[in-house]
Amino acid sequence: GTFQQVTNLLDIIDSESSKIDTAGANLDMRKTLASVIITEKATIKPLVVMNALIHCLQVPEISTKRKVNIYNILQEIIQQEGELEERCVQRLVAIASKEMRETPEMENYVKAEVASDTLVALSRNHFSLVMYELQHHLKPLNLTDEFVIVTLAKLANGNVFEFMPYMGITLATIFTMLRLANEAKIRQVICSAMETFCDTVQFYLRHLEDSVYPVMTEDQFALKVFPMYCYFVTVWLRQHNPEVKLGVIKSLKPMLKLLLPNDDLREQVYDYIPLLLAEYQGGVEALFITQVLRQILEMSVTTNTPVPQMQLHTIFTELHMQVCTKVPSQHQYSNQNLAEIVHCFVALARSYPKELMKFFFSQMEMSKEAIRVGTLALIRAVVSADEPRMNIRTIYMAIRVVKNTLSDTRSKVRMAILRIIGQLALSGYQERIKGWGLKYVSVQLTLSTYKLTNRRENLCQRDLEEKMVHKVTMDTVKILTSSVSGMTNEFWVRLLCYIMETDYTEALTPICISLTNLAERQLHGEDTEAGIAGKSRHVDLPAPQKLLARLLVLMSSPYKGEGRGVAMLNLLRTLSQSIAPTMADMWEQEIPQLVQYLEEHTEFTWNQKAWEDKLIQFLRNSLKKTRGSSWSLRLGKELSNQIESFDSPSLEKGFLYRALGFPLATGLEASKVEVLLLELLYKTDYSNDFDREGVILCFGLCARGQVKTVLNVLHEFEDRIQESEQSWQISAWRKDHPWRREAVKSALMVMYSCVASYCHPQMLLNHVDSPITSKIIHHYSSSCQNVSLKMAFMKSVVQVTNAVNNITDLEDFQYAQKMALTGIIMAVIRAEPTDSLVSPVRSMAMDALSHLSKLKPFYSTEENNELMDVSIHSVISLPPPREDNESIKTLHVNAQSALERLMGHLLQRQLDPRGLQDMVHFLEKWILSEKEWEREEAMELHLHLMKTYVQSIGVCIPLKLGQFGILVGLIAPCTCDAHQRIRVSSTNVLSTLLDLHASQTCSPWSTSKEKELERCKEDLQGMDMEKVFCASSRIAKVICMEFNCDEVVSLIQKLCENIGAMNPQHDKASVTWIGIFLQMRVTDLEDKVAEILGAILVHLPAVDHLEVRRLLIEGILLLAHRHQETVLTALLRQPLPMESHLTEVWLAVSENVSFARTMLLGLMGRLQSRFSPRVSATSKADIWRLAAVDPLMALCTIYLLIEKTEQSDMLPGLLPDLFYTLLLQLGSTHQPEAASPVLKTWRLVHTGPLPEDLSLQRITIKSMQLLLRRTHSETLEHALEEQAVWALLGDSESFLEGVSLLARLCTQHMEGYKQRLAELALRGMDSRVLSCRVSSTAICMEFMSDRILYQEKLLKPVVLMLEKGTEQKEDEVLRVLSLRALGNMALGAPRKVRQYRKVLLERCLSSLRGPASTSVTAEGMEALARILAELREGDLGSFFDSISEQCRIFFDNESELLRSKAFVLFGRLAKVVRISKKHFFKGEVKKAWVSLLLHCQDPCTNTAQACMATMFQCVHFWGWKSLESPWEQSDTSADDKLAVFQTTMCSILTQKKPAVLYSFLLETMAYVKNNLSRIRIAACNLAGIIMKQMSTNYLKKLDFAALRNSLQELQLDTDPGVRKAALETLKVLDSCSQHGLLGLPGGMS
DSSP states (O other), X not given: OHHHHHHHHHHHHHSOOOOOSHHHHHHHHHHHHHHHHHHHHHHHSHHHHHHXXXXXXXXXXXXXXXXXXXXXXXXXXXXXXXXXXXHHHHHHHHHHHHHHTSOOXXXXXXXXXXXXXXXXXXXXXXXXXHHHHHHHTOOTTXXXXXXXXXXXXXXXXXOHHHXXXXXXXXXXXXXXXXXXXXXXXXXXXXXXXHHHHHHHHHHHXXXXXXXXXXXXXXXXXXXXXXXXXXXXXHTGGGSSOXXXXXXXXXXXXXXXXXXXXXXXXXXXXXXXXXXXXXXXXSSSOHHHHHHHHHHHHHHHHHTTOOOOGGGHHHXXXXXXXXXXXXXXXXXXXXXXXXXXXXXXXXHHHHHOHHHHXXXXXXXXXXXXXXXXXXXXXXXXXXXXXXXXXXXXXXXXXXXXXXXXXXXXXXXXXXXXXXXXXXXXXXXXXXXXXXXXXXXXXXXXXXXXXXXXXXXXXXXXXXXXXXXXXXXXXXXXXXXXXXXXXSOOHHHHHHHHHHXXXXXXXXXXXXXXXXXXXXXXXXXXXXXXXSOOOTTOSOOOXXXXXHHHHHHHHHHTSXXXXXXXXHHHHHHHHHTHHHHOGGGHHHHHHHHHHHHHXXXXXXXXXXXXXXXXXHHHHHHHHHHHTTTTSSHHHHHHHHHHHHGGGSOSSOHHHHHHHHHHHHHHHTOSOHHHHHXXXXXXXXXXXXXXXXXXXXXXXXXXXHHHHHHHHHHHXXXXXXXXXXXXXXXXXXXXXXXXXXXXXXXXXXXXXXXXXXHHHHSOHHHHHHHIIIIIIHHXXXXXXXXXXXXXXXXXXXXXXXXXXXXXXXXXXXXXXXXXXXXXXXXXXXXXXXXXXXXXXXXXXXXXXXXXXXXXXXXXXXXXXXXXXXXXXXXXXXXXXXXXXXXXXXXXXXXXXXXXXXXXXXXXXXXXXXXXXXXXXXXXXXXXXXXXXXXXXXXXXXHHHHHHHHHHHHHHHTTSSOOOTTHHHHHHHHHGGGGGOSSHHXXXXXXXXXXXXXXXXXXXXXXXXXXXXXXXXXXXXXXXXXXXXXXXXXXXXXXXXXXXXXXXXXXXXXXXXXXXXXXXXXXXXXXXXXXXXXXHHHHHHGGGGGGGHHHHHHHHHHHGGGOOOHHHHHHHHHHHHHHHHHXXXXXXXXXXXXXXXXXXXXXXXXXXXXXXXXXXXXXXXXXXXXXXXXXXXXXXXXXXXXXXXXXXXXXXXXXXXXXXXXXXXXTTTTHHHHHHHHHHHHHHHHHHHTSXXXXXXXXXXXXXXXXXXXXXXXXXXXXXXXHHHHHHHTTTOHHHHXXXXXXXXXXXXXXXXXXXXXXXXXXXXXXXXXXXXXXXXXXXXXXXXXXXXXXXXXXXXXXXXXXXXXXXXXXXXXXXXXXXXXXXXXXXXXXXXXXXXXXXXXXXXXXXXXXXXXXXXXXXXHHHXXXXXXXXXXXXXXXXXXXXXXXXXXXXXXXXXXXXXXXXXXXXHTTTOSOHHHHHHXXXXXXXXXXXXXXXXXXXXXXHHHHHHHHHHHHTTOSSHHXXXXXXXXXXXXXXXXXXXXXXXXXXXXXXXXXXXXXXXXXXXXXHHHHHOHHHHHHHHHHHHHGGGOSOHHHHHHXXXXXXXXXXXXXXXXXXXXXXXXXXXXHXXXXXXXXXXXXXXXXXXXXXXXXXXXXXXXXXXXXXX
């Protein structure tokens, strides 16, 4: 079990981890856990686990990886358990030893190493077993396996004292193997093992007292090691393999630690030094060889057994070569090697100083620079070595070597000599350098200074080396002055003059320090060789004013030359009694403070101006101590003399100009001051800006105490140069740089303004208008007005106005020159190019206007606006500078700052909402500019103005109604600008506006809102535009609720107004804000919907970007969702044809199924409202809902929505209502009042007529076609096209027919919609609009033919409405449709006919009785015919008689339709007759029989056929079977058949009812005057047949004359058929009367 568990755990450990993700990490954890489990099991059952693991090692074909894992676990168990069972250990030792000794390949090497480590782990508790195994495989003269040696070295290192008894035999055995070790690998192993063995022996010898028993002494170990050392050096070190060489050399160091203490062996080691030196030429790292040599040489010094003298030259040469030659590139430790070589030479100098110096001397005789420099460096190292102290003889010899090279002029050699001199001084050999050393240093100081001062402009290698020489010289001077006593006076004077004369100021710091040290020694009497007479504390100095002036100027740059300021201050303090005794006490107090300031700062932290101010204050305080004397004037003269000593520009010269003004201002003699000022004016180069500005500042500072003197000097200067407008003669004084007219004029202008800046306020008011300002204007106007003059003029104006503004008590001072200056400045600004910025003129001009605006008289509003417009255009239109052009960038920034200052000052003059709005109005076109830089600058300016306004006015004057929304609407889209800085600025402007609004409305922001705004600002600074838009939207949501409704409207109007002004991104931001405000405030905006929608619709056509249009349309839809009626009315009041933007709105509506359904319902409601009763509005929504709209627009919109909407979305629920509404609308178009009001709206926008296809009828029909197409009923579509329904609907004459046909087809193919259509039709029948009632009745007429009304219990209300329809006297069509619908009940609900028989019969009979049109009467008879089909005789009651009587009336009607319908109805009555009405109806048949007989030949075929059918239906009422049989099929014509029938009938009547036949004849003769020719013919023919069949008795009763007259009259008939028939009948009549036919009882046959 345990073996299997261990095996399973080992399998887990061996499993490969193919992933490095979470799964891989889990697998590694499983491996570790498996290893821990095995180790834990070993604590319980160590022997079992060990045996299991050992058994696993012996499994054949086990992987190397598995063996490595097993060995690692075994090592943990061995370390954990300690002593183990001996047999188990023996097995493990045998296995590990075997595998360790296998041929080491790549994988086996790892296995051998782990096996070796396992043996080492076992050795801690089972050393004898392991050592026995290893010694068993370590045999003399037999090269063992490398891991045996490796393992022995590990055993020695880990078990020092246990291994010592075996050390001797091990070393001896390994020595026998050296000759057999030919491969590099085994040699490296042996070297490494020897290194370990030697270190182990050293440890053993150091802790010998801890050993149980001593084994070997140090000498014994040395004797064992020395043969190996010899073999390594003589054999292996000479091999070419660099790795073997490196291993040998590394092993030599621990071996030498054992060998060198032995006197005998040490001498033998010296013999092998040449072999070591020879390795410098090999490829081994030199450092390791040098370390071995140092070890040998230092031991030789320690033991006082020098190396053999015969080897010295070789050692000197090889080591010296290492110092003086270039190090090979492959050597990595060159610096460490040089350090080791120095130690070697120091050791050699201690043993052989004389020989070494001779060697150095011989090397110095060579002319190579590298050899001399290297040798001097070694000499310096020897001199600096102080333990043990070098003897004087050695130092003397070293100095001799150095002196021989003093004439070498090469830089590196000079630096090496100077360093040796300094080192000699530091090492205490000052006396040895007083003569030659000081002189050499002085010469090098002068030489290097001269070379550096006269160097080329571009530094070369020689200049850099000379600079290094100078630095080393300065360091040496510092060492000498601090450590060498008894300096010569010549050296002191030399250093002092160096300060006054040198132009190379970088050396001043060490010189000043040195002079301070020397001066302190002189003043304290420490140096008796200084040449100072007596005990005076004064030292030899140049003129005190000259020295002070020099030091003051140089101290203006205190950190140059390694901090010369502190050194010079200390020198001044030391020499204070010698320079100016009256200032000494004050200097003692102030100089330490100046020093402290410099020490507290660095060249990176100090402030130049602050330091100069301190120096100036130090100068002024010093001048106060000399009041009443000419000291200040002499100092001023010295300062003036220093001016030409410095270049322009420089900090020193700038300080000189500034410092010069103070002594001149305090000068007592004005005449001498004038002389100095005039001299300064003459010698100034006015073309040099730096010098010109310096002189101007000097004059201004001088004006503090000498204002009249300065003005007089300027006036005198102008007179002397003979200034005039025609000539300019000023070049006589300066031949080297002739002045330019403009340069002098600009300098004079600024001088006057500078005088105004510094003079006393009361003096300024007396001179500001004249001569100061007048002179400035004069000089500018009389010049060429180039850039420099413009700048000088602006600077002068600023300085003068600023000086006046700084006067605290101006009272009513009016600046008379203000308007003149303003005009000049405005002209300058206008003249500046707007596409480039090449000078600071415009920024200076705006600064000048800013200062002028503060002075009285103030600018008017018009002047303010002009200033704003010109200034804004001048700056914002400038393109941004390139990133690589720092100067233009600076000019740009300055111009923006100047514009901000000017706008701020102008805003202060009109600090109210109107003034703010005017400012923003000027900025708006720039904020909306397409150019990025213009937007950015405008936004920054807007932010500045808002901050100024908020800080200045606060809550005093509230903003106008809607102004807040306008301001926010302008800025809000800029929060999504593509430019990051614009977004940040716009957000800051927005925050300022919000703060202003909150303060004025007393509605402070909550903490959560403030935090959210801050987060939004942070997000806006990112570069991800999606996050930017998100942050902008969040801002809108946060601030939305702070707006009232009017402000929301103004905001949205402003946002819409600016759409399209910039880029799509700006537009998208605008509509995003609109959407958010509408979404969050839509409920509150009920009264403002029309305004908002109007703003959006006005600007929507101009929007080109699809995304922006979509978002705007979403805003409209958002309004429509909440305020549907208002939005719908506004949209329907738009002109036709429908614009594309309006089409997009409705297309967007169609995308939202539920909303599109709602809007369709609204549209239907607008169309249906025309057919509904008028109601009063009870809400604002009702007002908009009831407002008049154009039905054509509504229809176009419905068509568009249907077109873009699929059936599956929303139409199924709306289809019947929509279909019905469209049908009603179509019906109304056929009425006279149907003209659309669209023409009025159309003419407001367009001048031409509407397109032909844009009519109510066409749009309605197209909508109905599209709607029915959405039912996806191909059968219905085919039927509609086949029966031309749409053509019928489009014609007003056939409209109702088309409606009926359409309704019929819908009932057949739209089963799901019949109920709703029926309900709608029922409702429409009650409409106040006639067309609606007519159309609804037409629909209902078809539904009466269907069972739907009966099934849905709608029959009764429909019948009632139809009853009302039949009563409508004013509309014939409605009565016809109502009657037809009532008749159709027999088709749709035949079982209900009996129930409603009374209503049906009454309404139909009423159409027959009263005066009615043909169509009404015909429809009534047709309806009766259908109804009678479903009734029985008993159901009719009295209606039967009435129907029969009314029906016969129309038999002879002129209308073919009525005759036909009457015959059909009479035939239907004949079918109904049963027993009770048979007798009555028999009489009715008798009364109608002649008409029936005649109208069988009616000219109308339908009538004739109906009459024929009815006649045969009534035959049976005569009771004659012979007449009831139908006509037989024959070839005879119908007329012949009818004639036969009539003859037969007359024959029967003659026999049975002759009286009836007689009455038939009389009745027939009445028809001869009928209007129809066919009836007249039929009457003639029937009369002839009757007369032929009439009996004699009844013939006698005839009035032949009357009959003849009637027939003769027909001879005049226009119809020849009538004439022919009448003639035939006359013949029959004559035959009856002439031939005595009357006597025949049977008549004619």
